[in-house]
Amino acid sequence: MLREIQGPSGRLQTMLDEPPRQTRVSAEGLLEVGRTTAPRAAVVLGHPHPQHGGTMHTKGTYQTGKALARIGCAVLRFNFRGVGLSEGTYAEGIGEQADFAAALDFMANRFPSVPLWAGGMSFGSWVGLTVGARDPRVSALIGVAMPVDRYNYDAVRDSAKAKFFIHGEFDEICSIHTLRAFYSQAADPKELVVIEAADHLFQGKVSHVGDAIEELLADWPEAANREPT
Numbered sequence: 001m002l003r004e005i006q007g008p009s010g011r012l013q014t015m016l017d018e019p020p021r022q023t024r025v026s027a028e029g030l031l032e033v034g035r036t037t038a039p040r041a042a043v044v045l046g047h048p049h050p051q052h053g054g055t056m057h058t059k060g061t062y063q064t065g066k067a068l069a070r071i072g073c074a075v076l077r078f079n080f081r082g083v084g085l086s087e088g089t090y091a092e093g094i095g096e097q098a099d100f101a102a103a104l105d106f107m108a109n110r111f112p113s114v115p116l117w118a119g120g121m122s123f124g125s126w127v128g129l130t131v132g133a134r135d136p137r138v139s140a141l142i143g144v145a146m147p148v149d150r151y152n153y154d155a156v157r158d159s160a161k162a163k164f165f166i167h168g169e170f171d172e173i174c175s176i177h178t179l180r181a182f183y184s185q186a187a188d189p190k191e192l193v194v195i196e197a198a199d200h201l202f203q204g205k206v207s208h209v210g211d212a213i214e215e216l217l218a219d220w221p222e223a224a225n226r227e228p229t
Contacts, residue, residue, distance in 0.1 A: 005078070005106045008098040010087025014078040015056055017069040039074040041140070042111035044103045046124025048145075048201075050083045050090050054123060059206045060144055061121045067210035068119075071218045074111055078103050080127075093127060093151070100131045108137055115139045122173070122200065126151040133159040140164065142217075144209060145200050147174040148182040157182065163190040164216045166209060168198030191216055 001018065004011045019037040045068075047061045048054030056062075056077035065075040080096045081088030088095065100118070108116055118132025119125070119142030126147070132138040133155040140162045146153065150173070156163065163186060167179045176194060183192050193212040198205040 005103065007081065007102045009081045009095060012078050012099060012102065013085040014076055017065060017075045019072060019074055039111055039114055040072040041115040041117045042107040043068050043073050043075045043117040043119060044100060044107055044128065045075065045077045046100055046120030046128035047080065048121050049123035050080050055079055055083050058121065060202050060209050061124065063206050063210040064119065064121065064144055064213055067213035071214055076103055076107050096127045097131050100127050104131065104135060117142060119143065121145055122147060126153060129156045133161065145171060146179065149174055149178050153182065157186045160187050165192045166212045167194055168200060168202055169194055169196050170198060171200045173200040
């Protein structure tokens with residue numbers, strides 16, 4: 001569903017994937033549509049760098065969002081200020097963090113009483129996970145292709161919230177060695193999936209991003225709370 005929300009610098013262009021409506025067949029054989037199923041979580045995703053072609057439609061961001069929707073989440077992708085139809089201009093990441101906070105507010109109000117997760121890809125992971133780490137409403141952080149040597153991820157590293165990271169083996173922006181070093185210092189709980197032979201944008205491997213999301217989150221937190229066998 002394409003829509004707009006109000007951001008701190010004007011309207012933000014968004015794409016919202018909501019849980020499917022419940023359906024059943026009546027005694028007369030008619031298809032009846034009921035209420036919308038409550039989502040497992042309400043998720044906000046940030047996209048790659050606005051000045052390098054990043055938008056909410058970037059393939060890795062798109063696949064992340066669609067995978068989260070498949071496992072029952074309500075997912076809001078949006079264009080940062082100055083991108084697409086979003087109003088405003090690029091603001092060095094600080095304004096974009098304010099945009100992300102506004103998107104979290106929108107999802108928290110639209111889907112009250114469900115878990116709130118924050119995620120993003122590349123530049124959007126720095127923006128989204130930093131805001132999410134500081135927001136007490138957010139319970140999970142999802143980072144795809146995180147350039148941890150280009151931005152300050154200290155708030156993410158030190159957060160005690162559940163963290164899920166996806167990275168390309170041959171990421172040319174942030175090497176897998178650098179990401180692993182960051183991961184080793186990050187507070188628990190945390191999980192990492194490395195996509196073999198994938199670059200920063202997962203060219204030719206982008207469907208694997210969705211697979212990784214489902215692998216990590218399809219049964220979380222239920223699996224984390226399960227007694228070992």
